Amino acid sequence: MENLRINSIERKNEVVISIDGKNIIAYEGESLLSVMIASGIKTLRKSSVLKEPRGGLCGMGVCYDCLVIINGVSQRACMSYVKNGMEIKTDA
Ligand code: FES
Numbered sequence: 001m002e003n004l005r006i007n008s009i010e011r012k013n014e015v016v017i018s019i020d021g022k023n024i025i026a027y028e029g030e031s032l033l034s035v036m037i038a039s040g041i042k043t044l045r046k047s048s049v050l051k052e053p054r055g056g057l058c059g060m061g062v063c064y065d066c067l068v069i070i071n072g073v074s075q076r077a078c079m080s081y082v083k084n085g086m087e088i089k090t091d092a
Contacts, residue, residue, distance in 0.1 A: 002040035015084035020092075026082040033059060033066050033078040044068050044077060045091035053092065067091075 005011075012028035019041060026035040033056045036044065043053040044066050056066040059078045066077040069089040077088075 002038075004038045004040065015082055015086075017082055017084070017086040017088060019088045020090055028082070030082050031078055032068070032070070032080045032082055032086075032088065033076075035082055036077060041090070041092075043090070043092040 011030075015026050015028060017024050017026050017032075017035070019036065019039070024035065024039050030038075036042075037056065042055045044056065045054050045068065046052065047054055054065045056078050057063040058065075061076055061079045064076060067074055068077050068091075069075075070077075070080055071087055
């Protein structure tokens with residue numbers, strides 16, 4: 001799995017989340033969208049009509065292109081902080 005994080009940044013405690021059944025290392029304080037991008041996951045869902053790939057666009061809660069299922073609830077990845085044991089499903 002890719003890791004596009006900047007190594008020189010000091011991070012908080014490590015947590016493990018599951019994205020589409022794969023365990024991913026993340027760090028407390030990171031948004032889910034940043035973890036997904038850092039892990040090379042860019043397509044989060046498909047558009048409802050044309051089924052085209054969608055990923056985070058604005059990163060600040062406006063576009064809703066980052067909707068994923070977090071612990072069974074549809075939420076914006078950019079507005080969600082990772083927590084240990086979080087289970088995420090994409091519609092990609
Ligand atoms: S990236 Fe736009 S709402 Fe999350």
